Amino acid sequence: MDTQTKGIKAHLAAHMRDFGLLFALIAIMVFFQIVTGGTLMRPVNITNLFLQNSYVIIMALGMLIVIVSGHIDLSVGSVMGFVGALAAVLIVHYNMPVAVTVPICLIAGAAIGGAQGYFVAYWRIPSFIVTLAGMLVFRGLSLWLLEGQSVGPFPKSFQIISTGFVPELFPASWGEGLAMLFDARKFNVLSFVLGLAAAATVIRMGLKARKRDMDYGIESEPAGLFWARTLIVSAAIVFLMFKLSTFRGLPNVVVTMGVLIMIYAFVTERTVIGRRIYALGGNEKAAKLSGIKTERLTFLAFVNMGVLAALAGLVFAARLNTATPKAGFSLELDVIAAVFIGGASMSGGSGKIIGAVVGAFIMGVMNNGMSIMGIGIDYQQVIKGLVLLAAVFFDVYNKNKQG
Amino acid sequence: MALKGDIMTILLEMRDITKEFPGVKALDQVNLAVKGGEIHAICGENGAGKSTLMKVLSGVYPAGSYDGEIHFEGALAQFQGIRDSEDRGIIIIHQELALVPQLSIAENIFLGNETAKAGVINWYEANQRTSALLKKVGLKESPTTLIDSLGVGKQQLVEIAKALSKDVKLLILDEPTAALQEGDSRKLLDLMLELKAQGVTSIIISHKLGEVRYVADTVTVIRDGRSVSTLDAKAGLSEDQIVRDMVGRDMSDRYPARTRRAGEMLMEINGWNVWHPEHSERQVIKDIAFNVRAGEVVGIAGLMGSGRTELAMSIFGRSYGRGITGTVKLHGKEADVSRVDRAIKAGLAYVTEDRKSLGLILDETIRFNTTLANLEGVSKGGVLNANAETKVAEGYREALRTRTPSVFQKVGNLSGGNQQKVVLAKWLNTSPEVLILDEPTRGIDVGAKYEIYAIINELSAQGKGVVMISSEMPELLGMSDRIYVMNEGAFVGELSAEEANQERIMSLIVNE
Structure with missing residues (x-):
């Protein structure tokens, strides 16, 4: 028993960052659940929480890759606003069908990212400067596109990108029965089943990775800790999905987000291109001399960021049902903060998708919780700033202690 | 400057120094006695504890964090930090130079120690004093020259001038010649001897035993955190003696035996020309031709700055230079090496000189x-x-x-x-066919060097071609089947293993 607790302690110490982040999120959620008198975890609020943060999370996925590759993108807020404006103008003013507008907007995002990436990758202009320019340019262009006005509303077919919910595929009687059982007004069975499936996947993948590690004699985390962590995560998923099921079900945007998170986690951790991005950020010269086309990779990181910023722009516009010149204003800072809270390093080469997502949720829950409590925007900014500083301080402190 | 030292007085004595880190005993009752006015060399493999010992001495690890006593100028010294030891005249010049490249020589020399009154710097005085110091270390540069524009060798001299500005009593040089070419190394060592004549006591930490023999009066060998021996070098000391103490075993053969077998032609390079990436009128590599056969180890000798690394990198996917012309043939057929990934595919591999920043x-x-x-x-x-x-x-x-x-x-x-x-x-x-190894044993201790040599031999036995670039002449002579001599971007000679010796190589370089 003694050696076992020692193993758990040692493992916790070695993986302070990952566990610290998870515990911080849980602690923040519990805290706000208590101080808001249970409002935080009400189904309607959980739905809002996801809708409010979906675009930050979508952009954080791209930002993580940009930051891992050793760069930064300050333009994402403006690009997001610009693409939302573009969509509004095309749909509302030019009556273009949604099915045509969406691809055009995504391509526009790719082109914007590509243009910025071109200067960063092939001309070696610091990304800070290129994207600062981009931030100003696209802020201005959205104003010009919208002529300073809000443009809307959007047709239903566009709104569902954000505010739609997954349909019920199970017989209505099932839902009614479960609703009675759980004393809820209604119950979306499909959402709940998807939640159970997601939780099962988390457990299965965890076990698989654990078995692989053991086969190769990699010191894996103690069994107790593994199960505690895995069960907490899967229970949280089931709990959230249950709550969502008793409201309107799973929002479409959560499905989009979930799929994107899985794809990006897979790409960064398991593929050749992902590996090369970490190598590029870790030591560009060494990566280059190992045959990696570093310029092209940097360029692609920005193209990818542009596409995700465009997608976020569509989601944002669809949620507000209007495109405003102010959309996405200073949002790049939230996105960058999420990535750094999630443990990415400013110098590139390290950081994980899941960290960025949790980082975004930490920011999101705090925004939401403080708003419910009626804390003014002034204090909110101060608190968010301090949390960012604390998270990064925690990182540096840990590193110094280990070194 | 210190008083003209009486050779017999002990300036520094470190007694039974023990320093532990969690789980490791880095130093175990190390003793070191440095006499006033001598040059004392500390030798040991990497990780033997040399740097830790110097950190204890300079106060990086403050008094109390280690066991044992330090006596300096006959009194117990308890340094709490680098400032303390510097105030007493103990100055360390580290391997990585601590100069600010964008500032001038004078600004660097008086950095943190400005010749100022009420915060206003007296530049006239600073420059004048700098000139005097530079003369002492044999530099002709103006005090206002930016560090940026100096080579590593001259920067090293500026560091020493900086130390002299602080009234140094004990000068410690940590691997001072690691990044220097032969000529600059010799200059630096001669400067040490000159300072000794003026009464400055120094400690030199070095891997290069030839240098140790050249300058040192006394050698202390450290192995696995213990001081194993103190040797008198004035009476004449053989390198083998030092090596034996460093590794704890006899190393009669520092290079593993290799059987030579030059097989079929593997790689041929012809008419290779490269221009400088920024100064496009400067030709860095001039019409070089060479070849490597299967199973051969081909050495490239030359001073630092002769273009060896530039040659290797330009061949390996045009990683250096512009306007490159020439052909690379592998197995008699022209190979595409225009990008790193293509060079790798063609069967080339390049082990960089600087493994930390490039490898x-x-x-x-x-x-x-x-x-x-x-x-x-x-x-x-x-x-x-x-x-x-x-x-x-x-x-x-x-x-x-x-x-x-x-x-x-x-x-x-x-x-x-x-x-x-x-x-x-x-x-x-x-799975390369030709490996270009650029300084493959730089900064590696003797034992690991032997292992690297054994690996190189193993590769050539498998029929791979090896091109070895090295500044260490004995290594080239000990390992190569053939040696090309390079100077100022061109090959000035080719010697077989039998013909080659240090004198011939140097004379080829010098006579050009």
């Missing part, structure tokens, strides 16, 4: 670094196979005897020799 990703694991240049080999459809990666990394760990608990260690935590093995593993994993 490795220090924050990543051994496994990550081992597979990096050939991710195709451990993936399918762009998806990595973690098991295959581990297998590959484990395979090379065993084959090259990399000392590490597992392949999941960060390479930044490994010693120089083991890091070099990881770099070699990375390139062996690309």
Whole structure:
């Protein structure tokens, strides 16, 4: 028993960052659940929480890759606003069908990212400067596109990108029965089943990775800790999905987000291109001399960021049902903060998708919780700033202690 | 400046110094006695504890954090930090120079110690004093010259001038010639002897035993955190004697025996010209032609700055220079080496001179670094196979005897020799036919060097061609089947192993 607790302690110490982040999120959620008198975890609020943060999370996925590759993108807020404006103008003013507008907007995002990436990758202009320019340019262009006005509303077919919910595929009687059982007004069975499936996947993948590690004699985390962590995560998923099921079900945007998170986690951790991005950020010269086309990779990181910023722009516009010149204003800072809270390093080469997502949720829950409590925007900014500083301080402190 | 030292008085004595880190005893009752006015060399393999000892001495590890006593000028010294030891006249010049490149020589020399009144710097005085100091170290540069524009050798001299400005009593040079070419090294060593004549006591830490023999009066050898012997060098000391104490065993052969077998022609390079990437009128490589046969180790000798690294990098995917012309033939057919990935595919591998900044990703694991240049080999459809990666990394760990608990260690935590093995593993994993090794044993201790040599021999026995660039002449002579001599961007001679010796190589370089 003694050696076992020692193993758990040692493992916790070695993986302070990952566990610290998870515990911080849980602690923040519990805290706000208590101080808001249970409002935080009400189904309607959980739905809002996801809708409010979906675009930050979508952009954080791209930002993580940009930051891992050793760069930064300050333009994402403006690009997001610009693409939302573009969509509004095309749909509302030019009556273009949604099915045509969406691809055009995504391509526009790719082109914007590509243009910025071109200067960063092939001309070696610091990304800070290129994207600062981009931030100003696209802020201005959205104003010009919208002529300073809000443009809307959007047709239903566009709104569902954000505010739609997954349909019920199970017989209505099932839902009614479960609703009675759980004393809820209604119950979306499909959402709940998807939640159970997601939780099962988390457990299965965890076990698989654990078995692989053991086969190769990699010191894996103690069994107790593994199960505690895995069960907490899967229970949280089931709990959230249950709550969502008793409201309107799973929002479409959560499905989009979930799929994107899985794809990006897979790409960064398991593929050749992902590996090369970490190598590029870790030591560009060494990566280059190992045959990696570093310029092209940097360029692609920005193209990818542009596409995700465009997608976020569509989601944002669809949620507000209007495109405003102010959309996405200073949002790049939230996105960058999420990535750094999630443990990415400013110098590139390290950081994980899941960290960025949790980082975004930490920011999101705090925004939401403080708003419910009626804390003014002034204090909110101060608190968010301090949390960012604390998270990064925690990182540096840990590193110094280990070194 | 210190008083003209009486050779017999002990200036510094470190008694029974023991320093422990969690889980490791870095120093175990080390004794060191430095006499006033002498040059005292400290030798030892990497990780033997030389740097730790100097950190104890300079107060980086403050008094109380170690056991044992330091006596300086006959009194017990308890330094709490570098400032304390510097105030007493103990000054360390580290391997990595601590100069600010954008500032002038004078600004650097008086940095933190400005000749100022009420915060206003008296530049006239600063420049004048700097001139005097520069004369002392044999530099003709103006005090207002920017550090940026000086070579490493001259920067080293500026560091020494800086030390002299602080009224130095004990000057400590940590691997001062590691980055210098022969001529500059000699100048630096001569300067040490000159300072000795003026009464300055110095400690030199060095891997290069020839230098130690050249300057040192006394040699203390440290092994595994203990001081194993103190040798009198004035009476004449053989390198083998020092090596024996350093590694704890006899090393009669510093180079493993190799059987020569030059097979078929592997790589031929003809008419290779390269121009400087920024100053396009400057030709860096001039019409070079050379070849490597299967199973051959071909050495390239030359001073630093002669263009050896530039030659290697320009061949390897045009990683250096512009306007490159010439042909590379592999197995008699012209090969496309216009990009790094193409050069790798053609069968070339290049082990860089600077493994930390060009060869490795220090924050990543051994496994990550081992597979990096050939991710195709451990993936399918762009998806990595973690098991295959581990297998590959484990395979090379065993084959090259990399000392590490597992392949999941960060390479930044490994010693120089083991890091070099990881770099070699990375390139062996690309199944190259010709390996270009640029300073493959720089900064590696004697034992690990021998292992690297054995690996090189193993590769040539497998029929691979090896091109070895090295500043260490004995190493080139001990390992190569043929040696090309390079000077100012051109080959000035080719010597077979039988013909080659240090004098002939130097005379080829000098006579050009």
